[in-house]
Amino acid sequence: MQRADGRKPGELRKIKITKDYIKYPDGSCLIEFGDTKVICTALVEKEVPPFLKGTNTGWVTAEYAMLPGSCAQRVKRNPPSGRAQEIQRLIGRSLRSVIAMDKLGEITIKVDCDVIQADGGTRTASITGGFVALALACRKLMEKGIIKENPIKDYVAAVSAGLSKGTPVLDLNYDEDSNAEMDMNVVMLGKGELVEVQGTAEHGTFSRGQMDQILDLAQDGIRQLIEIQKKVLI
Numbered sequence: 001m002q003r004a005d006g007r008k009p010g011e012l013r014k015i016k017i018t019k020d021y022i023k024y025p026d027g028s029c030l031i032e033f034g035d036t037k038v039i040c041t042a043l044v045e046k047e048v049p050p051f052l053k054g055t056n057t058g059w060v061t062a063e064y065a066m067l068p069g070s071c072a073q074r075v076k077r078n079p080p081s082g083r084a085q086e087i088q089r090l091i092g093r094s095l096r097s098v099i100a101m102d103k104l105g106e107i108t109i110k111v112d113c114d115v116i117q118a119d120g121g122t123r124t125a126s127i128t129g130g131f132v133a134l135a136l137a138c139r140k141l142m143e144k145g146i147i148k149e150n151p152i153k154d155y156v157a158a159v160s161a162g163l164s165k166g167t168p169v170l171d172l173n174y175d176e177d178s179n180a181e182m183d184m185n186v187v188m189l190g191k192g193e194l195v196e197v198q199g200t201a202e203h204g205t206f207s208r209g210q211m212d213q214i215l216d217l218a219q220d221g222i223r224q225l226i227e228i229q230k231k232v233l234i
Contacts, residue, residue, distance in 0.1 A: 003176070005034075009169045010217050012159070012224060017132055017232045026109075027136030029232070031129030034173060035119035040129035042137035044146075045108045058104025058151070060134065062091035064126055066115040087123045088113075090196065094127045094156055094187045095134055097195045103151035109137055120174040124158035124185055128225050131156050135233055155190035157225035161218040163206060168213045170221045182206045186218035190226050 007013070013034030022028040025041035048059050064087045066075045080088075095111060111134055113126035134152075141147045160172045162183035169176065177183055184199035199211065 003164070003169065005173065009167050010220065012171045012221050013173065015225065015228055017129060017228060019132060019136060019232050025133070025137070026140045027133040027138075029129050029132045029136070031125050031132070033119075033121050033125045033128075033171065035117060036121050036125050036173075037115070037117040038122060038125045038129055039114045039116060040111060040126065040133040041114075042109055042111045042130075042133040044137060044141065045110060046106075048106045048108050052106065056105055057101045058099075058106060059101065059108045060092065060096050060099050060111065061108065062088050062095060062111040062113060062126075062130060064088035064091055064113045064115075064123070066118060066122070070115045070118045087126070090123060090185075090187075090198075091126050091130055094158065094195050095130055097187075098131070098152060098154045098156045098189065099134075100149075100151045100153055103147060103149045104141075105147060107141075107146070109134060118174070120172050120177045121160045124160050124171075124187075127156065127158040127187060128229070132229055132232055135229075155226045155229055156187065156195060157222045157229060158185060158187040159218050159221040159225060160185050161214045161221070163210060163214070168210065168217050170217045182210070182214075184211075184214055184218065186215065186222065188219060188222045192219070 016032040018030040021030040026044050027042035031038050068074045111130045115122045161170050162180040181203045182201045187195040
């Protein structure tokens with residue numbers, strides 16, 4: 001199967017991560033999944049949510065937004081939509097899965113993911129780029145002597161996959177996502193363990209065998225993304 005953009009079914013879009021993209025945050029990057037572009041920043045706050053006060057334990061959370069001009073039709077700034085809230089909770093869960101909170105002390109790292117151009121896969125790009133911003137912020141905390149050990153336990157990345165005209169495909173752009181029979185977002189660690197799988201049949205149903213094929217594609221794609229993360233961070 002030849003896709004509209006010339007890719008093979010199991011091929012990622014062109015991925016590019018530019019670290020230290022913004023001057024002021026503790027960690028930042030611009031991540032590009034083809035025409036999807038997201039600015040990810042990580043800032044440190046010397047406080048924690050009330051339920052963690054006095055525990056010497058830190059916290060990682062995330063916010064997600066699409067800029068007004070990121071889509072063909074203007075996106076409203078406020079209040080955050082239900083979709084945006086769901087996505088930022090997913091980003092937060094994904095990033096917390098690779099952090100040893102007890103090594104942070106009582107600080108919070110807030111990761112902001114701002115979509116400046118959307119062409120499908122904004123949540124998966126946000127998770128993949130958000131991890132890079134988070135890792136850079138943790139590195140800076142160690143350089144400043146605020147924390148003694150690196151709290152990062154593993155890498156984490158995410159990718160979309162689905163069924164397009166009956167064929168399992170990786171990393172769907174907007175047109176593919178809009179017309180897919182089934183689409184899935186997969187979040188996975190470097191060691192291969194899954195953090196989250198979101199899969200929905202948009203038209204009809206899908207079989208267990210098809211789901212396994214799509215998961216295999218996603219796993220291979222995430223391994224490639226983690227290799228890109230490693231090159232950027234090293």
